Amino acid sequence: xxxxxxxxxxxxxxxxxxxxxxxxxxxxxxxxxxxxxxxxxxxxxxxxxxxxxxxxxxxxxxxxxxxxxxxxxxxxxxxxxxxxxxxxxxxxxxxxxxxxxxxxxxxxxxxxxxxxxxxxxxxxxxxxxxxxxxxxxxxxxxxxxxxxxxxxxxxxxxxxxxxxxxxxxxxxxxxxxxxxxxxxxxxxxxxxxxxxxxxxxxxxxxxxxxxxxxxxxxxxxxxxxxxxxxxxxxxxxxxxxxxxxxxxxxxxxxxxxxxxxxxxxxxxxxxxxxxxxxxxxxxxxxxxxxxxxxxxxxxxxxxxxxxxxxxxxxxxxxxxxxxxxxxxxxxxxxxxxxxxxxxxxxxxxxxxxxxxxxxxxxxxxxxxxxxxxxxxxxxxxxxxxxxxxxxxxxxxxxxxxxxxxxxxxxxxxxxxxxxxxxxxxxxxxxxxxxxxxxxxxxxxxxxxxxxxxxxxxxxxxxxxxxxxxxxxxxxxxxxxxxxxxxxxxxxxxxxxxxxxxxxxxxxxxxxxxxxxxxxxxxxxxxxxxxxxxxxxxxxxxxxxxxxxxxxxxxxxxxxxxxxxxxxxxxxxxxxxxxxxxxxxxxxxxxxxxxxxxxxxxxxxxxxxxxxxxxxxxxxxxxxxxxxxxxxxxxxxxxxxxxxxxxxxxxxxxxxxxxxxxxxxxxxxxxxxxxxxxxxxxxxxxxxxxxxxxxxxxxxxxxxxxxxxxxxxxxxxxxxxxxxxx
Ligand code: ADP
Ligand code: MG
Numbered sequence: 109x110x111x112x113x114x115x116x117x118x119x120x121x122x123x124x125x126x127x128x129x130x131x132x133x134x135x136x137x138x139x140x141x142x143x144x145x146x147x148x149x150x151x152x153x154x155x156x157x158x159x160x161x162x163x164x165x166x167x168x169x170x171x172x173x174x175x176x177x178x179x180x181x182x183x184x185x186x187x188x189x190x191x192x193x194x195x196x197x198x199x200x201x202x203x204x205x206x207x208x209x210x211x212x213x214x215x216x217x218x219x220x221x222x223x224x225x226x227x228x229x230x231x232x233x234x235x236x237x238x239x240x241x242x243x244x245x246x247x248x249x250x251x252x253x254x255x256x257x258x259x260x261x262x263x264x265x266x267x268x269x270x271x272x273x274x275x276x277x278x279x280x281x282x283x284x285x286x287x288x289x290x291x292x293x294x295x296x297x298x299x300x301x302x303x304x305x306x307x308x309x310x311x312x313x314x315x316x317x318x319x320x321x322x323x324x325x326x327x328x329x330x331x332x333x334x335x336x337x338x339x340x341x342x343x344x345x346x347x348x349x350x351x352x353x354x355x356x357x358x359x360x361x362x363x364x365x366x367x368x369x370x371x372x373x374x375x376x377x378x379x380x381x382x383x384x385x386x387x388x389x390x391x392x393x394x395x396x397x398x399x400x401x402x403x404x405x406x407x408x409x410x411x412x413x414x415x416x417x418x419x420x421x422x423x424x425x426x427x428x429x430x431x432x433x434x435x436x437x438x439x440x441x442x443x444x445x446x447x448x449x450x451x452x453x454x455x456x457x458x459x460x461x462x463x464x465x466x467x468x469x470x471x472x473x474x475x476x477x478x479x480x481x482x483x484x485x486x487x488x489x490x491x492x493x494x495x496x497x498x499x500x501x502x503x504x505x506x507x508x509x510x511x512x513x514x515x516x517x518x519x520x521x522x523x524x525x526x527x528x529x530x531x532x533x534x535x536x537x538x539x540x541x542x543x544x545x546x547x548x549x550x551x552x553x554x555x556x557x558x559x560x561x562x563x564x565x566x567x568x569x570x571x572x573x574x575x576x577x578x579x580x581x582x583x584x585x586x587x588x589x590x591x592x593x594x595x596x597x598x599x600x601x602x603x604x605x606x607x608x609x610x611x612x613x614x615x616x617x618x619x620x621x622x623x624x625x626x627x628x629x630x631x632x633x634x635x636x637x638x639x640x641x642x643x644x645x646x647x648x649x650x651x652x653x654x655x656x657x658x659x660x661x662x663x664x665x666x667x668x669x670x671x672x673x674x675x676x677x678x679x680x681x682x683x684x685x686x687x688x689x690x691x692x693x694x695x696x697x698x699x700x701x702x703x704x705x706x707x708x709x710x711x712x713x714x715x716x717x718x719x720x721x722x723x724x725x726x727x728x729x730x731x732x733x734x735x736x737x738x739x740x741x742x743x744x745x746x747x748x749x750x751x752x753x754x755x756x757x758x759x760x761x762x763x764x765x766x767x768x769x770x771x772x773x774x775x776x777x778x779x780x781x782x783x784x785x786x787x788x789x790x791x792x793x794x795x796x797x798x799x800x801x802x803x804x805x806x807x808x809x810x811x812x813x814x815x816x817x818x819x820x821x822x823x824x825x826x827x828x829x830x831x832x833x
Contacts, residue, residue: 119249120257129822131261132291134254135317135788136241139306142211143235143299148185148221151214157223160231161187163206166199178202180210187214187221189228207231238296239303262291270819271323272812276804282312282319290316309788318789319797322547324823325786326805327816329551333390334809336551340528341388342491344415356414357407359443364403371559372400378555379408379533383492388510389531392498392549395557396759397537397719398564402432404557405494406439408533413445413472417491420474420530422481422509424500426451426665427672431693432496433475440473450476450485453665481508490530498534506532537719538712539763543791544772547798567722567730569754571706574735580702581646583731588647588654588681592699592726596643596684597717598636599708633686636660639704640684647682659685696724706732706753707746711766714753745769768792 113121125131146157161182169177176191176199189210191198202208212226243254267288277283282290290313297306305311309318346355354362357380361368368376375393382389395401409419421436423429433449440447448462448471465471469488474480493509495501513530534552545554572580584594640658647654657671657680674680676695701721706714714732722728732750736742742750752765772785789797808816 116249116253119246120254122246123244123249125257125261127825128261128265129267130825131258132265132267133317133787133823134243134258134261135291135294137244138242139239139297139303140211140242141299142240143237145209145235148182148187148214151185151221153216154213156211156213158209158211159187160207160209163202163204163208166202166204168199176202180208185221187223188219189223189226191225201228201230209233237299239299239301241295258295262295266822267291270815270822271320271804272808272815276808277319280315280319280800282315285312285316287316287320289313309790309793314788315797318794319800320819321786321823322789322794322798322801323804323808324820325547326550326801327809328820328824329549330805330809331816331820333551336390336529337387339388340386341531342415342417342528343386344383344412344417344491344531346411346414347416355410356443356445357410360406360410360439363439363442366561368403369400369557369559369561371395371557372404375555375557376404376407378553379404380411382553383408383411383531388529389533389553390551391533391553391555392540393533393535393555393557394539395535395537396539396560397716398560398723399537399557400561401496401535401537401557402435405432405496405533405535406436408492408494409436409473410440410445412492412531413440415491417489418466418469418472418474418487419492419494420480420487420490420509420512421476421494421496422501423475423477423496426453426477427668427693428496429475429477430669430672435694436473436475445473446471447473447475450474450479451665452477452479454479478505481505481512485512487512492531492533494533494535496535498536499538506534537716537759539760541760541764541767543795543798544767546802547786547791548772550802563725564722565725565727567718567728567757569718569730569732569757571732571734571750571754574704574733577733580731580733581643583729584643584682584700584702585647587700590699590726591697593675593678593680593695593697594682594700594702595698595717595720596639596682596702597704598639598684598686599705633660633662635704636684636686643682643684654682655680656682656684659683661686693720694723695720697726699724699726699728701728701730702733703730704733705735706750707734707736707742709749711749711752711762711769714749715759715762718753718757 120126123134125134140156142158144158145160148157148159148161151157159180159182161180163178164181164186165177165179167177169175173192176194178189178191180187180189189202189212207230208228209231210223210226210228212223214221214223216222241255241258243251243258245251245254267286269286271277285293293313294306294317301311306314309315349355375395379389379391379393382391393401393404395404405421409421412419421432423432429449429451433447437447446465448465450459450462450466454462462471462474463484463486466474467486467488474485474487479485490513493512495506495509498506510529510532513528539556540549540554584596587594636658640656644654644656647656655674657675659668659671663671671680671683672693675683676693678697698721701718703709703714703717709717718730721730730753732753734742734746734750741747748765748769752762752769756762756765772791791798805816808819
């Protein structure tokens with residue numbers, strides 16, 4: 109930003125008001141009606157009034173608080189005006205006899221009407237004929253300056269039609285409203301308009317704007333998608349074999365101890381057909397916790413490897429990555445596939461060995477954390493990148509993985525000279541509500557696992573006040589006696605500078621806490637350590653020893669791994685953990701999940717935690733321990749979250765409620781970092797407009813590419829870039 113700008117100009121930049129069109133699209137928050145003069149005798153308590161009246165009395169009172177007290181009379185009734193801050197110039201303007209136009213809220217009292225700090229000017233000027241807009245602004249940028257700038261921008265902006273004529277808007281209630289009419293109207297609505305329709309944005313002028321905005325979003329994503337379709341990726345089809353000889357994926361299937369659910373078969377087929385195409389796949393696999401995404405990923409990897417290429421799988425935490433590695437190793441190594449393992453905490457020697465395996469292509473599968481995308485990692489021929497828990501990664505990280513495809517193609521496979529990218533499979537356990545998927549993820553293909561593997565028993569969820577901990581401990585004893593295992597999760601504020609990781613936490617849980625992270629963190633840690641000690645003592649049984657473990661983020665990785673191994677193998681009965689995210693683990697024998705201070709967790713976190721149990725055949729339960737602290741009851745959003753948890757176990761319903769509670773901005777997290785969120789449209793009310801935009805976008809892009817480009821530029825300016833990842 110050039111430093112020669114004046115203050116208001118800087119403030120305008122801050123608001124993103126640079127181009128004329130930005131100004132034209134900066135719409136009022138609300139309106140004030142200054143078109144009429146009211147009479148005091150008609151006033152109602154609390155009403156915002158504009159009157160014209162004469163000052164009858166003016167005095168500085170020196171009571172408990174110094175104030176300027178002015179009496180006025182408009183001929184129908186009197187009113188006193190009170191000012192606690194005032195200047196000599198004000199006193200002068202409010203002198204006895206002055207005739208003023210005054211705006212303020214009237215309150216009744218024993219002494220008659222009063223207005224506190226009303227605004228005023230001299231009476232008699234022409235009344236505005238339109239409602240007065242009140243714009244979103246920042247400190248030091250007066251409404252009057254903004255209004256003028258916006259009217260100027262509106263007059264200059266190119267608002268020519270980009271919807272390509274009548275057919276596009278046919279049957280729409282707002283068809284008669286052009287962009288210019290709609291904007292002019294919203295900036296200066298006539299005084300007789302129904303304010304309700306403006307406030308709830310149901311007025312056709314608003315509809316027009318929202319439709320245009322949604323169309324811009326659809327167009328830009330469609331464009332990004334087509335951009336990717338123009339790239340090349342290696343088609344992942346198995347080499348020619350004798351008909352009787354099964355491919356790697358079939359051999360993997362045959363070796364699994366279970367058969368795929370119908371949903372797993374369906375999404376695997378969707379993925380396989382994408383992988384067989386010579387353009388990069390860009391697919392999101394969404395499935396509730398425990399729906400069995402890992403095996404779908406393994407099958408995709410098998411297709412890739414069978415075709416002679418390398419596959420990388422990246423997970424957000426060391427323990428998750430480790431778990432994938434162990435599982436995939438067990439599945440694929442017996443089939444002769446070499447798997448490499450990459451993590452930040454690895455010893456140099458081991459790491460070097462792994463890097464060599466990857467570079468030579470000897471390792472067909474690479475599993476790891478963020479370490480997978482580091483510069484030093486050179487693949488021989490990467491063709492498929494799989495990202496687990498994709499929302500935990502940022503745009504930059506996804507891009508880095510896509511850019512890893514620079515090695516030479518396998519000589520056995522047809523060489524490709526054009527710009528290539530690997531296929532990308534993103535997985536998430538946080539299902540995206542349909543409206544969000546339709547709008548923000550329109551550029552992605554989405555596969556959904558809508559079915560859990562058979563034999564799961566539903567998880568019973570109980571909300572328990574912290575004062576009834578003893579009963580919870582009883583429950584734990586009972587589970588242990590049956591040979592089951594138990595998780596106990598304590599909240600934690602993750603110490604992390606990485607935007608996404610913080611997002612995952614900040615978005616949900618730890619609300620209303622100070623940003624003094626390290627302090628809170630050590631408190632939380634102390635709390636977990638205490639809980640661990642308490643539980644160890646409470647569960648102590650000389651006859652049948654109980655092992656209670658502790659897992660927290662500050663532990664060295666080797667120690668974490670050792671604790672996890674004890675729990676996974678069943679030797680440890682109870683695992684107390686602060687590391688919420690690391691509990692993305694799969695221990696089917698665990699049947700009870702206790703979440704302490706559940707009120708501090710986000711809804712999707714709670715759902716994920718709950719998903720750690722109910723993975724085996726045993727009846728499972730999730731106990732959400734809550735505490736209201738010093739307050740008499742839970743805060744409203746915390747209450748809504750816990751209620752949702754108690755009422756439903758369906759990941760989609762949870763996601764829908766989460767969206768309702770948090771709004772799309774937070775829900776989308778990393779994907780939208782910096783990208784344009786919808787400013788005007790509201791997906792909970794504007795589904796019909798979204799559907800209209802979805803229908804029109806491809807037609808417009810095909811038949812009127814120039815108009816489509818202009819439309820995107822008008823609405824998104826430089827922001828469309830972000831959507832490409
Ligand atoms: P998520 O989708 O949460 O990543 P996982 O892939 O970890 O789920 O699978 C959860 C558990 O279900 C694992 O123990 C896995 O081996 C098992 N599983 C996956 N698919 C099936 C199936 N079709 N039948 C039985 N068990 C399955
Ligand atoms: Mg998983």
